[in-house]
Amino acid sequence: MQLGVIGQAVGLFAVTNIDDIVILALFFAQGAGHPNTTRTIAIGQYLGFAGILVVAVAAAFGATFLPSQVVPYLGLLPLALGVKAAVQAWRHRRDEEDDEGTGGGAPAFAAVAAVTFANGGDNIGVYVPVLATAGAAGMTVYVVVFLILVAVWVAAGRFFATRPIIARALSRWGHVVLPVVLIGIGLLILAEGGAFGL
Template sequence: MNLILTILSALGSFIVTNVDDIFVLMLLFSQARSQAQTSNSGVVSMESKGNRIFPRDIVIGQYLGFALLVLISLLATFGVTLIPDQWVGLLGLIPIYLGVKLFIKGEDEDEGNILSSLNKFNKFYLSVAFITFANGGDNIGIYVPFFSTLNNSQLIITVVTFFIMVAVWCLIGYRLARFKYVSETLEKYGRWIIPIVFIGLGIYIMVENETLRALWSLVD
Protein backbone atom coordinates (compact mmCIF):
# COMPACT_ATOMS: atom_id res chain seq x y z
CA MET A 1 0.00 0.00 0.00
CA ASN A 2 1.70 3.21 -1.18
CA LEU A 3 1.60 6.55 0.58
CA ILE A 4 -1.32 8.04 -1.35
CA LEU A 5 -3.41 4.88 -0.98
CA THR A 6 -2.66 4.76 2.74
CA ILE A 7 -3.77 8.38 3.18
CA LEU A 8 -6.92 7.83 1.11
CA SER A 9 -7.79 4.74 3.13
CA ALA A 10 -7.25 6.68 6.36
CA LEU A 11 -9.42 9.53 5.10
CA GLY A 12 -12.19 7.13 4.13
CA SER A 13 -12.10 5.37 7.50
CA PHE A 14 -12.15 8.65 9.39
CA ILE A 15 -14.98 10.19 7.40
CA VAL A 16 -17.37 7.23 7.57
CA THR A 17 -16.86 6.88 11.33
CA ASN A 18 -17.05 10.55 12.28
CA VAL A 19 -19.77 12.13 10.13
CA ASP A 20 -22.07 12.45 13.14
CA ASP A 21 -19.35 14.29 15.07
CA ILE A 22 -19.69 17.29 12.74
CA PHE A 23 -23.24 17.90 13.92
CA VAL A 24 -22.26 17.61 17.59
CA LEU A 25 -19.32 19.97 17.06
CA MET A 26 -21.57 22.43 15.25
CA LEU A 27 -23.95 22.48 18.21
CA LEU A 28 -21.13 22.99 20.71
CA PHE A 29 -19.43 25.75 18.72
CA SER A 30 -22.77 27.47 18.15
CA GLN A 31 -23.49 27.57 21.88
CA ALA A 32 -19.95 28.77 22.66
CA ARG A 33 -20.44 31.56 20.10
CA SER A 34 -23.82 32.46 21.58
CA GLN A 35 -22.29 32.60 25.04
CA ALA A 36 -19.49 34.85 23.79
CA GLN A 37 -21.98 37.24 22.18
CA THR A 38 -23.99 37.41 25.40
CA SER A 39 -20.80 38.07 27.37
CA ASN A 40 -19.68 40.80 24.96
CA SER A 41 -23.06 42.51 25.19
CA GLY A 42 -22.57 42.85 28.95
CA VAL A 43 -25.67 40.80 29.80
CA VAL A 44 -23.98 38.06 31.77
CA SER A 45 -23.68 37.10 35.41
CA MET A 46 -20.44 36.89 37.35
CA GLU A 47 -20.95 33.13 37.61
CA SER A 48 -21.25 32.87 33.83
CA LYS A 49 -18.04 34.86 33.41
CA GLY A 50 -16.23 32.36 35.56
CA ASN A 51 -17.65 29.48 33.51
CA ARG A 52 -16.97 30.97 30.09
CA ILE A 53 -16.59 28.31 27.40
CA PHE A 54 -14.04 28.94 24.66
CA PRO A 55 -13.79 27.21 21.26
CA ARG A 56 -10.39 25.89 22.30
CA ASP A 57 -12.10 23.87 25.06
CA ILE A 58 -14.12 22.09 22.39
CA VAL A 59 -11.06 21.46 20.21
CA ILE A 60 -9.00 20.16 23.15
CA GLY A 61 -11.83 17.90 24.26
CA GLN A 62 -12.32 16.57 20.74
CA TYR A 63 -8.62 15.71 20.49
CA LEU A 64 -8.53 14.07 23.92
CA GLY A 65 -11.57 11.91 23.23
CA PHE A 66 -10.37 10.90 19.79
CA ALA A 67 -6.85 10.19 21.05
CA LEU A 68 -8.31 7.77 23.60
CA LEU A 69 -10.28 6.03 20.84
CA VAL A 70 -7.15 5.62 18.74
CA LEU A 71 -5.14 4.39 21.73
CA ILE A 72 -7.69 1.71 22.60
CA SER A 73 -7.92 0.69 18.94
CA LEU A 74 -4.14 0.34 18.75
CA LEU A 75 -4.03 -1.72 21.95
CA ALA A 76 -6.79 -3.98 20.65
CA THR A 77 -4.93 -4.34 17.34
CA PHE A 78 -1.92 -5.66 19.21
CA GLY A 79 -4.03 -8.04 21.27
CA VAL A 80 -4.75 -5.97 24.35
CA THR A 81 -8.52 -5.74 24.93
CA LEU A 82 -9.36 -3.50 27.85
CA ILE A 83 -13.15 -3.26 27.59
CA PRO A 84 -15.59 -5.76 26.03
CA ASP A 85 -17.48 -4.13 23.14
CA GLN A 86 -20.89 -4.38 24.78
CA TRP A 87 -19.71 -2.51 27.88
CA VAL A 88 -18.25 0.34 25.83
CA GLY A 89 -21.88 1.28 25.27
CA LEU A 90 -22.21 2.21 28.94
CA LEU A 91 -20.42 5.40 27.96
CA GLY A 92 -23.71 6.36 26.34
CA LEU A 93 -24.91 7.18 29.84
CA ILE A 94 -22.63 10.24 29.78
CA PRO A 95 -24.39 12.17 26.98
CA ILE A 96 -27.75 10.99 28.37
CA TYR A 97 -26.81 12.48 31.75
CA LEU A 98 -25.66 15.72 30.14
CA GLY A 99 -28.84 15.95 28.07
CA VAL A 100 -31.11 15.37 31.07
CA LYS A 101 -29.10 17.92 33.05
CA LEU A 102 -29.63 20.49 30.30
CA PHE A 103 -33.35 19.74 30.16
CA ILE A 104 -33.62 20.34 33.90
CA LYS A 105 -31.41 23.44 34.11
CA GLY A 106 -31.96 24.93 30.65
CA GLU A 107 -35.29 26.49 31.56
CA ASP A 108 -33.69 28.59 34.28
CA GLU A 109 -30.58 29.72 32.42
CA ASP A 110 -30.01 32.36 29.78
CA GLU A 111 -29.00 31.33 26.26
CA GLY A 112 -25.37 32.26 26.79
CA ASN A 113 -25.12 30.06 29.88
CA ILE A 114 -26.44 26.73 28.51
CA LEU A 115 -22.98 25.26 28.10
CA SER A 116 -21.90 26.56 31.49
CA SER A 117 -24.23 24.07 33.12
CA LEU A 118 -22.02 21.34 31.67
CA ASN A 119 -18.81 23.08 32.67
CA LYS A 120 -18.36 21.43 36.05
CA PHE A 121 -15.10 22.35 37.79
CA ASN A 122 -14.28 24.66 34.83
CA LYS A 123 -13.11 21.68 32.76
CA PHE A 124 -15.57 21.67 29.90
CA TYR A 125 -13.01 20.02 27.63
CA LEU A 126 -13.41 16.87 29.73
CA SER A 127 -17.15 16.83 29.00
CA VAL A 128 -16.40 17.17 25.28
CA ALA A 129 -13.78 14.41 25.53
CA PHE A 130 -16.26 12.05 27.18
CA ILE A 131 -18.89 12.80 24.54
CA THR A 132 -16.38 12.27 21.72
CA PHE A 133 -15.16 9.01 23.20
CA ALA A 134 -18.66 7.73 23.88
CA ASN A 135 -19.87 8.66 20.41
CA GLY A 136 -16.85 6.93 18.87
CA GLY A 137 -17.28 3.59 20.60
CA ASP A 138 -18.31 1.98 17.33
CA ASN A 139 -15.21 3.46 15.64
CA ILE A 140 -13.09 0.91 17.48
CA GLY A 141 -14.83 -1.92 15.66
CA ILE A 142 -13.73 -0.40 12.35
CA TYR A 143 -10.29 0.87 13.33
CA VAL A 144 -9.05 -2.41 14.81
CA PRO A 145 -9.42 -4.56 11.65
CA PHE A 146 -8.20 -1.63 9.54
CA PHE A 147 -5.10 -1.10 11.69
CA SER A 148 -4.34 -4.82 11.60
CA THR A 149 -3.80 -4.64 7.82
CA LEU A 150 -1.14 -1.93 8.12
CA ASN A 151 2.58 -2.13 8.74
CA ASN A 152 4.27 0.22 11.20
CA SER A 153 4.96 3.05 8.73
CA GLN A 154 1.44 2.88 7.32
CA LEU A 155 0.04 2.90 10.84
CA ILE A 156 1.96 6.08 11.69
CA ILE A 157 0.75 7.76 8.48
CA THR A 158 -2.83 6.73 9.25
CA VAL A 159 -2.76 8.05 12.82
CA VAL A 160 -1.21 11.35 11.67
CA THR A 161 -3.90 11.65 8.99
CA PHE A 162 -6.58 10.98 11.60
CA PHE A 163 -5.33 13.76 13.87
CA ILE A 164 -5.12 16.22 10.98
CA MET A 165 -8.72 15.35 10.14
CA VAL A 166 -9.80 16.09 13.71
CA ALA A 167 -8.66 19.68 13.12
CA VAL A 168 -10.51 19.75 9.79
CA TRP A 169 -13.66 18.43 11.50
CA CYS A 170 -13.42 21.10 14.19
CA LEU A 171 -13.01 23.78 11.52
CA ILE A 172 -16.05 22.51 9.59
CA GLY A 173 -18.15 22.44 12.76
CA TYR A 174 -16.96 25.94 13.67
CA ARG A 175 -17.76 27.32 10.21
CA LEU A 176 -21.18 25.68 10.07
CA ALA A 177 -22.03 27.21 13.44
CA ARG A 178 -21.37 30.67 11.98
CA PHE A 179 -23.90 30.37 9.15
CA LYS A 180 -26.68 32.86 9.86
CA TYR A 181 -29.56 30.40 9.47
CA VAL A 182 -27.83 27.75 11.58
CA SER A 183 -26.80 30.16 14.31
CA GLU A 184 -30.25 31.79 14.48
CA THR A 185 -32.02 28.42 14.61
CA LEU A 186 -29.74 27.08 17.31
CA GLU A 187 -29.93 30.34 19.25
CA LYS A 188 -33.72 30.10 19.20
CA TYR A 189 -34.13 26.37 19.83
CA GLY A 190 -30.72 25.39 21.23
CA ARG A 191 -31.97 24.75 24.75
CA TRP A 192 -34.21 22.02 23.28
CA ILE A 193 -32.10 20.75 20.39
CA ILE A 194 -28.92 20.11 22.38
CA PRO A 195 -30.51 18.01 25.16
CA ILE A 196 -32.47 15.98 22.58
CA VAL A 197 -29.32 15.36 20.54
CA PHE A 198 -27.31 14.34 23.61
CA ILE A 199 -29.99 11.98 24.91
CA GLY A 200 -30.56 10.51 21.44
CA LEU A 201 -26.82 10.09 21.01
CA GLY A 202 -26.53 8.24 24.31
CA ILE A 203 -29.37 5.88 23.45
CA TYR A 204 -27.86 5.25 20.01
CA ILE A 205 -24.48 4.42 21.55
CA MET A 206 -26.02 1.90 23.93
CA VAL A 207 -28.14 0.27 21.22
CA GLU A 208 -25.32 0.19 18.66
CA ASN A 209 -23.00 -1.58 21.09
CA GLU A 210 -25.76 -3.99 22.20
CA THR A 211 -25.32 -2.79 25.77
CA LEU A 212 -29.03 -2.92 26.53
CA ARG A 213 -29.11 -6.56 25.43
CA ALA A 214 -26.09 -7.32 27.64
CA LEU A 215 -27.75 -5.65 30.63
CA TRP A 216 -30.98 -7.52 29.99
CA SER A 217 -29.09 -10.83 29.88
CA LEU A 218 -27.76 -10.12 33.37
CA VAL A 219 -31.28 -9.57 34.69
CA ASP A 220 -32.89 -12.42 32.80
Template structure:
Protein backbone atom coordinates in the same frame (compact mmCIF):
# COMPACT_ATOMS: atom_id res chain seq x y z
CA UNK B 1 4.50 6.78 -2.76
CA UNK B 2 1.37 5.01 -3.96
CA UNK B 3 0.91 3.29 -0.60
CA UNK B 4 1.17 6.66 1.14
CA UNK B 5 -1.47 8.28 -1.04
CA UNK B 6 -3.69 5.24 -0.71
CA UNK B 7 -3.31 5.15 3.08
CA UNK B 8 -4.09 8.85 3.45
CA UNK B 9 -7.11 8.55 1.17
CA UNK B 10 -8.41 5.54 3.09
CA UNK B 11 -7.84 7.27 6.44
CA UNK B 12 -9.73 10.37 5.28
CA UNK B 13 -12.61 8.23 4.03
CA UNK B 14 -12.82 6.23 7.25
CA UNK B 15 -12.54 9.31 9.46
CA UNK B 16 -15.29 11.06 7.51
CA UNK B 17 -17.58 8.03 7.58
CA UNK B 18 -17.16 7.47 11.31
CA UNK B 19 -17.43 11.12 12.32
CA UNK B 20 -20.35 12.52 10.32
CA UNK B 21 -22.44 12.55 13.48
CA UNK B 22 -19.54 14.02 15.45
CA UNK B 23 -19.37 17.10 13.25
CA UNK B 24 -23.02 17.74 14.07
CA UNK B 25 -22.24 17.52 17.78
CA UNK B 26 -19.25 19.84 17.33
CA UNK B 27 -21.42 22.30 15.45
CA UNK B 28 -23.85 22.36 18.36
CA UNK B 29 -20.97 22.96 20.75
CA UNK B 30 -19.58 25.86 18.71
CA UNK B 31 -23.05 27.38 18.53
CA UNK B 32 -22.98 27.59 22.35
CA UNK B 33 -19.66 29.44 22.62
CA UNK B 34 -19.73 32.33 25.09
CA UNK B 35 -17.52 33.90 27.74
CA UNK B 36 -17.38 30.67 29.77
CA UNK B 37 -17.40 28.08 27.00
CA UNK B 38 -14.58 28.90 24.60
CA UNK B 39 -13.52 27.34 21.27
CA UNK B 40 -10.32 26.05 22.90
CA UNK B 41 -12.41 23.94 25.27
CA UNK B 42 -14.06 22.28 22.27
CA UNK B 43 -10.87 21.72 20.27
CA UNK B 44 -8.83 20.35 23.17
CA UNK B 45 -11.75 18.25 24.36
CA UNK B 46 -12.17 16.82 20.88
CA UNK B 47 -8.51 15.85 20.71
CA UNK B 48 -8.62 14.29 24.18
CA UNK B 49 -11.72 12.26 23.40
CA UNK B 50 -10.46 11.11 20.02
CA UNK B 51 -7.05 10.21 21.42
CA UNK B 52 -8.84 7.98 23.91
CA UNK B 53 -10.63 6.27 21.01
CA UNK B 54 -7.31 5.66 19.26
CA UNK B 55 -5.70 4.27 22.41
CA UNK B 56 -8.69 1.97 22.92
CA UNK B 57 -8.20 0.63 19.38
CA UNK B 58 -4.40 0.26 19.39
CA UNK B 59 -4.24 -3.14 21.15
CA UNK B 60 -5.59 -4.63 17.92
CA UNK B 61 -2.40 -3.60 16.11
CA UNK B 62 -0.12 -5.25 18.66
CA UNK B 63 -2.31 -8.34 18.64
CA UNK B 64 -1.85 -8.54 14.89
CA UNK B 65 1.90 -8.98 15.41
CA UNK B 66 1.34 -12.46 16.87
CA UNK B 67 -1.95 -13.51 15.25
CA UNK B 68 -2.28 -14.74 11.68
CA UNK B 69 -3.21 -11.88 9.33
CA UNK B 70 -6.07 -13.87 7.80
CA UNK B 71 -7.65 -14.37 11.21
CA UNK B 72 -7.22 -10.69 12.04
CA UNK B 73 -9.06 -9.91 8.82
CA UNK B 74 -12.19 -11.46 10.33
CA UNK B 75 -12.49 -8.23 12.29
CA UNK B 76 -13.63 -6.72 9.01
CA UNK B 77 -17.00 -8.17 9.90
CA UNK B 78 -17.31 -5.47 12.59
CA UNK B 79 -17.64 -2.43 10.30
CA UNK B 80 -19.97 -4.46 8.08
CA UNK B 81 -22.17 -5.18 11.10
CA UNK B 82 -22.01 -1.54 12.20
CA UNK B 83 -22.96 -0.43 8.70
CA UNK B 84 -25.94 -2.78 8.70
CA UNK B 85 -26.93 -1.49 12.14
CA UNK B 86 -26.91 2.06 10.76
CA UNK B 87 -29.35 0.95 8.07
CA UNK B 88 -31.85 -0.13 10.70
CA UNK B 89 -34.39 2.38 12.06
CA UNK B 90 -33.08 4.44 14.96
CA UNK B 91 -35.23 5.12 17.97
CA UNK B 92 -33.22 8.01 19.34
CA UNK B 93 -30.08 10.01 18.73
CA UNK B 94 -27.36 11.27 21.00
CA UNK B 95 -28.38 14.41 22.82
CA UNK B 96 -25.89 17.09 23.72
CA UNK B 97 -26.08 19.04 26.93
CA UNK B 98 -27.22 22.55 26.11
CA UNK B 99 -24.92 24.33 28.54
CA UNK B 100 -21.75 22.31 29.17
CA UNK B 101 -20.41 24.92 31.56
CA UNK B 102 -18.52 23.80 34.59
CA UNK B 103 -18.61 25.17 38.10
CA UNK B 104 -16.21 27.65 39.61
CA UNK B 105 -13.10 25.57 39.00
CA UNK B 106 -11.04 27.14 36.24
CA UNK B 107 -8.04 25.92 34.27
CA UNK B 108 -6.47 27.35 31.14
CA UNK B 109 -6.42 24.04 29.27
CA UNK B 110 -8.30 21.42 31.22
CA UNK B 111 -11.41 23.25 32.33
CA UNK B 112 -14.53 21.21 33.16
CA UNK B 113 -15.94 22.25 29.78
CA UNK B 114 -12.99 20.56 28.08
CA UNK B 115 -13.63 17.29 29.89
CA UNK B 116 -17.30 17.51 28.97
CA UNK B 117 -16.48 17.71 25.26
CA UNK B 118 -13.95 14.88 25.63
CA UNK B 119 -16.49 12.62 27.32
CA UNK B 120 -19.14 13.34 24.68
CA UNK B 121 -16.60 12.67 21.92
CA UNK B 122 -15.59 9.34 23.42
CA UNK B 123 -19.16 8.29 24.21
CA UNK B 124 -20.21 9.17 20.68
CA UNK B 125 -17.33 7.13 19.25
CA UNK B 126 -18.38 3.62 20.17
CA UNK B 127 -18.77 2.70 16.52
CA UNK B 128 -15.41 4.30 15.77
CA UNK B 129 -13.64 1.69 17.88
CA UNK B 130 -15.47 -1.08 16.04
CA UNK B 131 -14.09 0.31 12.77
CA UNK B 132 -10.60 1.29 13.95
CA UNK B 133 -9.87 -2.08 15.57
CA UNK B 134 -9.89 -4.07 12.31
CA UNK B 135 -8.23 -1.19 10.46
CA UNK B 136 -5.34 -1.00 12.94
CA UNK B 137 -5.07 -4.78 13.14
CA UNK B 138 -4.60 -5.02 9.37
CA UNK B 139 -1.99 -2.23 9.30
CA UNK B 140 1.78 -2.29 9.51
CA UNK B 141 3.85 0.27 11.43
CA UNK B 142 4.11 2.67 8.49
CA UNK B 143 0.44 2.66 7.48
CA UNK B 144 -0.66 2.85 11.12
CA UNK B 145 1.49 5.93 11.71
CA UNK B 146 0.19 7.64 8.58
CA UNK B 147 -3.39 6.74 9.45
CA UNK B 148 -3.18 8.16 12.97
CA UNK B 149 -1.40 11.30 11.72
CA UNK B 150 -4.14 11.78 9.12
CA UNK B 151 -6.81 11.33 11.79
CA UNK B 152 -5.19 14.02 13.95
CA UNK B 153 -5.10 16.45 11.02
CA UNK B 154 -8.71 15.64 10.21
CA UNK B 155 -9.75 16.54 13.75
CA UNK B 156 -8.46 20.07 13.19
CA UNK B 157 -10.31 20.24 9.86
CA UNK B 158 -13.46 18.88 11.53
CA UNK B 159 -13.30 21.50 14.27
CA UNK B 160 -12.80 24.31 11.76
CA UNK B 161 -15.65 23.03 9.58
CA UNK B 162 -17.96 22.73 12.59
CA UNK B 163 -17.05 26.27 13.64
CA UNK B 164 -18.05 27.51 10.20
CA UNK B 165 -21.18 25.36 10.12
CA UNK B 166 -22.32 26.77 13.46
CA UNK B 167 -23.24 29.98 11.65
CA UNK B 168 -24.89 28.16 8.71
CA UNK B 169 -27.82 26.06 10.00
CA UNK B 170 -28.76 25.02 6.44
CA UNK B 171 -25.49 23.09 6.07
CA UNK B 172 -26.03 21.33 9.37
CA UNK B 173 -29.53 20.28 8.32
CA UNK B 174 -28.17 18.91 5.04
CA UNK B 175 -25.57 16.76 6.83
CA UNK B 176 -28.14 15.57 9.32
CA UNK B 177 -30.53 14.59 6.54
CA UNK B 178 -28.18 12.84 4.13
CA UNK B 179 -25.16 11.88 6.24
CA UNK B 180 -26.84 8.83 7.76
CA UNK B 181 -27.76 7.55 4.31
CA UNK B 182 -24.14 7.46 3.11
CA UNK B 183 -22.25 6.26 6.18
CA UNK B 184 -23.60 2.66 6.31
CA UNK B 185 -22.43 1.86 2.79
CA UNK B 186 -18.98 3.33 3.43
CA UNK B 187 -18.60 1.15 6.54
CA UNK B 188 -19.78 -1.97 4.72
CA UNK B 189 -17.34 -1.26 1.89
CA UNK B 190 -14.55 -0.81 4.44
CA UNK B 191 -15.32 -4.18 6.02
CA UNK B 192 -15.24 -5.89 2.63
CA UNK B 193 -11.94 -4.15 1.87
CA UNK B 194 -10.39 -5.41 5.12
CA UNK B 195 -11.59 -8.96 4.46
CA UNK B 196 -10.09 -8.82 0.98
CA UNK B 197 -6.85 -7.02 1.87
CA UNK B 198 -6.13 -9.52 4.67
CA UNK B 199 -6.96 -12.41 2.32
CA UNK B 200 -9.42 -13.63 4.92
CA UNK B 201 -11.69 -14.89 2.16
CA UNK B 202 -9.21 -17.76 1.69
CA UNK B 203 -10.40 -19.17 5.01
CA UNK B 204 -13.72 -20.00 3.39
CA UNK B 205 -13.76 -23.03 1.05
CA UNK B 206 -16.25 -21.51 -1.38
CA UNK B 207 -13.81 -18.64 -2.04
CA UNK B 208 -10.85 -20.91 -2.72
CA UNK B 209 -9.86 -21.13 -6.33
CA UNK B 210 -7.39 -23.63 -7.70
Protein backbone atom coordinates in the same frame (compact mmCIF):
# COMPACT_ATOMS: atom_id res chain seq x y z
CA MET C 1 1.22 3.33 -1.74
CA GLN C 2 1.24 6.01 0.99
CA LEU C 3 -1.16 8.15 -1.06
CA GLY C 4 -3.57 5.23 -1.19
CA VAL C 5 -3.32 4.77 2.59
CA ILE C 6 -3.86 8.50 3.13
CA GLY C 7 -6.97 8.40 0.93
CA GLN C 8 -8.30 5.37 2.80
CA ALA C 9 -7.62 7.08 6.14
CA VAL C 10 -9.47 10.23 5.04
CA GLY C 11 -12.43 8.17 3.81
CA LEU C 12 -12.56 6.04 6.95
CA PHE C 13 -12.42 9.07 9.24
CA ALA C 14 -15.10 10.94 7.29
CA VAL C 15 -17.50 8.00 7.20
CA THR C 16 -17.12 7.16 10.90
CA ASN C 17 -17.20 10.75 12.21
CA ILE C 18 -19.74 12.59 10.04
CA ASP C 19 -22.14 12.94 13.00
CA ASP C 20 -19.44 14.67 15.04
CA ILE C 21 -19.74 17.81 12.90
CA VAL C 22 -23.34 18.27 14.06
CA ILE C 23 -22.36 17.72 17.69
CA LEU C 24 -19.42 20.13 17.37
CA ALA C 25 -21.68 22.79 15.81
CA LEU C 26 -24.05 22.39 18.77
CA PHE C 27 -21.16 22.76 21.23
CA PHE C 28 -20.00 25.90 19.40
CA ALA C 29 -23.53 27.29 19.57
CA GLN C 30 -23.62 26.53 23.30
CA GLY C 31 -20.33 28.39 23.79
CA ALA C 32 -21.19 31.37 21.59
CA GLY C 33 -20.07 34.59 23.24
CA HIS C 34 -17.89 32.83 25.81
CA PRO C 35 -14.11 33.27 25.76
CA ASN C 36 -11.83 30.41 24.62
CA THR C 37 -14.72 28.32 23.27
CA THR C 38 -12.79 27.16 20.20
CA ARG C 39 -9.76 26.15 22.27
CA THR C 40 -11.91 24.35 24.85
CA ILE C 41 -13.84 22.40 22.21
CA ALA C 42 -10.65 21.57 20.27
CA ILE C 43 -8.93 20.28 23.43
CA GLY C 44 -11.98 18.19 24.32
CA GLN C 45 -12.28 16.80 20.81
CA TYR C 46 -8.60 15.89 20.70
CA LEU C 47 -8.70 14.27 24.15
CA GLY C 48 -11.77 12.21 23.26
CA PHE C 49 -10.41 11.13 19.90
CA ALA C 50 -6.97 10.39 21.37
CA GLY C 51 -8.72 8.04 23.79
CA ILE C 52 -10.39 6.28 20.85
CA LEU C 53 -7.04 5.96 19.05
CA VAL C 54 -5.22 4.63 22.12
CA VAL C 55 -7.83 1.91 22.60
CA ALA C 56 -7.94 1.08 18.86
CA VAL C 57 -4.15 0.94 18.45
CA ALA C 58 -3.73 -1.13 21.62
CA ALA C 59 -6.45 -3.52 20.45
CA ALA C 60 -4.79 -3.74 17.03
CA PHE C 61 -1.65 -4.94 18.83
CA GLY C 62 -3.73 -7.48 20.75
CA ALA C 63 -4.34 -5.61 24.02
CA THR C 64 -7.94 -5.10 25.10
CA PHE C 65 -8.43 -2.17 27.44
CA LEU C 66 -12.16 -2.19 26.79
CA PRO C 67 -13.85 -5.59 26.79
CA SER C 68 -16.47 -5.72 24.03
CA GLN C 69 -19.29 -6.10 26.57
CA VAL C 70 -18.32 -2.71 28.10
CA VAL C 71 -18.48 -0.69 24.86
CA PRO C 72 -22.31 -0.42 24.76
CA TYR C 73 -22.29 1.17 28.23
CA LEU C 74 -20.27 4.09 26.86
CA GLY C 75 -23.72 5.30 25.84
CA LEU C 76 -24.29 6.26 29.46
CA LEU C 77 -21.83 9.19 29.05
CA PRO C 78 -23.71 11.18 26.39
CA LEU C 79 -27.01 10.12 27.97
CA ALA C 80 -25.97 11.62 31.33
CA LEU C 81 -24.57 14.75 29.67
CA GLY C 82 -27.77 15.10 27.63
CA VAL C 83 -29.93 14.87 30.75
CA LYS C 84 -27.68 17.44 32.46
CA ALA C 85 -27.96 19.78 29.44
CA ALA C 86 -31.75 19.32 29.43
CA VAL C 87 -31.95 20.22 33.13
CA GLN C 88 -29.79 23.31 32.52
CA ALA C 89 -31.93 24.35 29.55
CA TRP C 90 -35.06 23.92 31.68
CA ARG C 91 -33.59 26.00 34.53
CA HIS C 92 -32.53 28.79 32.14
CA ARG C 93 -35.67 28.76 29.98
CA ARG C 94 -36.59 32.25 31.23
CA ASP C 95 -33.14 33.61 30.32
CA GLU C 96 -33.51 32.96 26.58
CA GLU C 97 -33.64 36.65 25.71
CA ASP C 98 -30.49 37.39 27.72
CA ASP C 99 -28.49 34.28 26.72
CA GLU C 100 -29.83 34.09 23.15
CA GLY C 101 -31.05 30.58 23.83
CA THR C 102 -27.70 29.03 24.74
CA GLY C 103 -28.95 27.68 28.04
CA GLY C 104 -26.06 29.38 29.89
CA GLY C 105 -22.44 28.35 30.03
CA ALA C 106 -19.81 27.25 27.58
CA PRO C 107 -19.15 23.53 27.20
CA ALA C 108 -16.38 22.09 29.37
CA PHE C 109 -13.56 20.29 27.54
CA ALA C 110 -14.23 17.21 29.69
CA ALA C 111 -17.83 17.09 28.44
CA VAL C 112 -16.70 17.43 24.82
CA ALA C 113 -14.08 14.71 25.36
CA ALA C 114 -16.60 12.38 27.00
CA VAL C 115 -19.13 12.79 24.19
CA THR C 116 -16.43 12.37 21.52
CA PHE C 117 -15.11 9.19 23.15
CA ALA C 118 -18.53 7.68 23.78
CA ASN C 119 -19.80 8.57 20.30
CA GLY C 120 -16.66 7.04 18.80
CA GLY C 121 -16.84 3.85 20.84
CA ASP C 122 -18.36 1.98 17.93
CA ASN C 123 -15.61 3.39 15.66
CA ILE C 124 -13.08 1.37 17.63
CA GLY C 125 -14.55 -1.84 16.21
CA VAL C 126 -14.06 -0.45 12.68
CA TYR C 127 -10.57 0.94 13.30
CA VAL C 128 -9.06 -2.14 14.96
CA PRO C 129 -9.04 -4.53 11.97
CA VAL C 130 -7.92 -1.74 9.61
CA LEU C 131 -5.04 -0.73 11.90
CA ALA C 132 -4.11 -4.35 12.63
CA THR C 133 -3.68 -5.09 8.91
CA ALA C 134 -2.01 -1.77 8.02
CA GLY C 135 1.36 -2.59 9.58
CA ALA C 136 3.41 -0.14 11.66
CA ALA C 137 4.00 2.35 8.80
CA GLY C 138 0.38 2.26 7.65
CA MET C 139 -0.88 2.58 11.22
CA THR C 140 1.27 5.69 11.69
CA VAL C 141 -0.22 7.23 8.54
CA TYR C 142 -3.77 6.49 9.76
CA VAL C 143 -3.10 8.03 13.18
CA VAL C 144 -1.47 11.17 11.73
CA VAL C 145 -4.25 11.67 9.16
CA PHE C 146 -6.93 11.12 11.82
CA LEU C 147 -5.33 13.69 14.14
CA ILE C 148 -5.08 16.26 11.32
CA LEU C 149 -8.73 15.64 10.41
CA VAL C 150 -9.84 16.24 14.01
CA ALA C 151 -8.72 19.86 13.52
CA VAL C 152 -10.60 20.00 10.21
CA TRP C 153 -13.73 18.66 11.94
CA VAL C 154 -13.45 21.27 14.71
CA ALA C 155 -13.08 24.00 12.07
CA ALA C 156 -16.09 22.62 10.16
CA GLY C 157 -18.21 22.56 13.33
CA ARG C 158 -17.22 26.16 14.06
CA PHE C 159 -17.87 27.14 10.42
CA PHE C 160 -21.40 25.73 10.47
CA ALA C 161 -22.16 27.23 13.86
CA THR C 162 -21.11 30.70 12.66
CA ARG C 163 -23.06 30.79 9.36
CA PRO C 164 -25.76 33.43 9.92
CA ILE C 165 -28.77 31.22 9.12
CA ILE C 166 -27.42 28.19 10.99
CA ALA C 167 -26.15 30.37 13.86
CA ARG C 168 -29.60 31.91 14.30
CA ALA C 169 -31.24 28.48 14.28
CA LEU C 170 -28.69 27.06 16.73
CA SER C 171 -28.97 30.15 18.92
CA ARG C 172 -32.74 29.77 19.05
CA TRP C 173 -32.96 25.98 19.27
CA GLY C 174 -29.46 24.72 20.19
CA HIS C 175 -30.27 24.52 23.91
CA VAL C 176 -33.13 22.16 23.01
CA VAL C 177 -31.40 20.24 20.23
CA LEU C 178 -28.15 19.53 22.14
CA PRO C 179 -29.78 17.52 24.96
CA VAL C 180 -31.99 15.68 22.45
CA VAL C 181 -28.98 14.77 20.28
CA LEU C 182 -26.87 13.67 23.27
CA ILE C 183 -29.68 11.60 24.79
CA GLY C 184 -30.41 10.10 21.36
CA ILE C 185 -26.75 9.17 20.84
CA GLY C 186 -26.61 7.63 24.31
CA LEU C 187 -29.75 5.56 23.78
CA LEU C 188 -28.59 4.51 20.30
CA ILE C 189 -25.21 3.32 21.62
CA LEU C 190 -26.90 1.43 24.46
CA ALA C 191 -29.52 -0.12 22.17
CA GLU C 192 -27.16 -1.09 19.35
CA GLY C 193 -24.77 -2.69 21.82
CA GLY C 194 -27.52 -4.65 23.54
CA ALA C 195 -26.97 -2.98 26.90
CA PHE C 196 -29.61 -3.83 29.51
CA GLY C 197 -31.09 -6.27 27.03
CA LEU C 198 -32.29 -3.41 24.75
